[in-house]
Amino acid sequence: MKSLIPSFSTTALMILLVLQQRSISLVQSFSSHTPQRVVIVGGGIGGLSSAFDAHKTLQRGKSPDQKTEVVVVSDRDVFSFTPSNPWIAVGKRQPSDIQLDLATVLPRHDIGFIHSAAEELFPTAKKLKLKNGDTLTYDYLIIATGPRLGNDIPGLKEHGQSVCTTPHAQRAYETFEELCANPGPVVIGATQGASCFGPAYEYAFLLQHALLKRGGKALVEKCPITFVTAEPQVGHLGLNGAGNSKTLMPGLLKERNISYFANARVLKVTADSVHVEKLDFDGKVIETHEFSSRLTMFIPAFSGHDVWKKVPHLTDPKGMILVNEHQQSPAYPGIFGVGACVAIPNEEVLTIPIGIPKTGYLIESQGTAAVENIHSLMHSKAMTTKAALNALCITDFGDDGAVFVTLPQIPPRRFDWTIHSKAIVLAKIAFEKYFLHKIETGDTDPYYEKYLLKLVGVDRIVHEYS
Numbered sequence: 257m258k259s260l261i262p263s264f265s266t267t268a269l270m271i272l273l274v275l276q277q278r279s280i281s282l283v284q285s286f287s288s289h290t291p292q293r294v295v296i297v298g299g300g301i302g303g304l305s306s307a308f309d310a311h312k313t314l315q316r317g318k319s320p321d322q323k324t325e326v327v328v329v330s331d332r333d334v335f336s337f338t339p340s341n342p343w344i345a346v347g348k349r350q351p352s353d354i355q356l357d358l359a360t361v362l363p364r365h366d367i368g369f370i371h372s373a374a375e376e377l378f379p380t381a382k383k384l385k386l387k388n389g390d391t392l393t394y395d396y397l398i399i400a401t402g403p404r405l406g407n408d409i410p411g412l413k414e415h416g417q418s419v420c421t422t423p424h425a426q427r428a429y430e431t432f433e434e435l436c437a438n439p440g441p442v443v444i445g446a447t448q449g450a451s452c453f454g455p456a457y458e459y460a461f462l463l464q465h466a467l468l469k470r471g472g473k474a475l476v477e478k479c480p481i482t483f484v485t486a487e488p489q490v491g492h493l494g495l496n497g498a499g500n501s502k503t504l505m506p507g508l509l510k511e512r513n514i515s516y517f518a519n520a521r522v523l524k525v526t527a528d529s530v531h532v533e534k535l536d537f538d539g540k541v542i543e544t545h546e547f548s549s550r551l552t553m554f555i556p557a558f559s560g561h562d563v564w565k566k567v568p569h570l571t572d573p574k575g576m577i578l579v580n581e582h583q584q585s586p587a588y589p590g591i592f593g594v595g596a597c598v599a600i601p602n603e604e605v606l607t608i609p610i611g612i613p614k615t616g617y618l619i620e621s622q623g624t625a626a627v628e629n630i631h632s633l634m635h636s637k638a639m640t641t642k643a644a645l646n647a648l649c650i651t652d653f654g655d656d657g658a659v660f661v662t663l664p665q666i667p668p669r670r671f672d673w674t675i676h677s678k679a680i681v682l683a684k685i686a687f688e689k690y691f692l693h694k695i696e697t698g699d700t701d702p703y704y705e706k707y708l709l710k711l712v713g714v715d716r717i718v719h720e721y722s
Contacts, residue, residue, distance in 0.1 A: 298400030299330030302595030306623035331373035344425035365698035403558030411525035439478035440550030449557025451611025465654025499674035583626040
């Protein structure tokens with residue numbers, strides 16, 4: 257028995273030493289762990305939906321001290337619900353009705369917020385320099401800055417209005433008030449290279465409806481509207497139509513006595529005129545017009561921001577972010593692109609080039625796909641998630657409206673349709689309130705939304721399976 261005592265003691269001592277060493281290793285592992293950081297540049301629909309998805313998705317399977325840090329950087333201090341901008345432009349909304357303070361909303365959901373524009377990106381070092389002097393390091397970067405509005409057409413910036421941003425829409429409203437005081441002709445539309453057409457139609461109908469309410473038919477007659485678009489035909493929408501949109505939209509314009517010119521190029525804009533040329537489908541100029549205009553509003557072409565354009569191989573020649581099917585930059589695996597700043601080539605051959613629309617739901621789906629793929633990379637797994645790229649656009653025409661749906665947006669499609677109804681006005685109001693509620697609560701993809709959309713065949717993302 258005595259001979260067993262030393263052996264037992266030695267064994268016990270060895271076990272204690274092993275346990276102690278493993279304990280030390282675990283402590284060192286936890287103490288040396290640096291939480292990963294995802295930086296999202298952009299405070300619009302794409303940026304915030306990505307941020308809320310990241311906060312929820314990237315914490316899966318992690319202990320509290322391993323939580324992924326999510327930081328939003330934006331040159332604006334408020335979130336604006338962009339689809340309501342046409343309402344701002346005719347006085348149906350005030351900017352404060354569709355805006356939320358980012359410094360209040362984001363920290364409430366444990367998401368950091370920095371109010372600054374991006375100044376320079378160093379993708380190899382994974383650093384982002386901000387205009388406020390700070391430099392952020394990141395593990396993953398999501399670029400969701402939206403587009404830069406093109407000003408290549410002479411006079412468009414100086415004399416044209418826009419509903420692309422809320423400040424622009426507010427200025428358009430001031431011009432609307434001037435029009436009511438001093439009536440005259442109006443020109444509205446979308447220029448060559450534009451990729452967002454629904455708001456142009458929406459604004460034309462809303463403006464006429466607002467004039468009717470303000471001064472009756474007499475004021476409407478004093479403010480004849482001409483609609484000019486680079487689409488090959490009215491109702492094309494950059495989608496080659498949605499359902500019966502290519503017959504519905506010309507019909508509505510005629511019904512409301514709005515003249516229209518499709519397959520048209522804007523040459524220049526002055527303080528009181530718009531110069532346009534109309535092409536045939538061989539590209540030959542068949543008509544030229546100089547339209548008098550007291551109020552001019554065009555959706556312009558979009559391009560990318562200079563801060564991204566300066567980075568080699570990050571963008572196309574226009575500065576739009578190049579991404580693969582997983583929203584990832586082919587040149588920089590830690591960078592992802594979401595929203596209207598992303599390059600989506602239009603494969604349709606057209607006389608006048610136009611872009612493909614990026615609607616809110618499509619943008620949200622890109623954000624969800626980007627976050628899901630970042631989650632896969634964090635766990636050393638292959639990326640398998642793609643944005644479904646389904647398009648959904650709700651428009652208010654004053655006393656009625658239309659919903660345009662394409663599943664998916666880029667052919668071949670499962671189906672597409674357009675619904676025209678007075679009930680759409682209420683649907684858009686409800687959608688505005690619902691989306692602002694989603695931002696306030698920090699859940700842009702609630703389970704009940706997934707369920708209801710699934711019932712009608714609309715998916716947010718799709719997964720690849722090998």
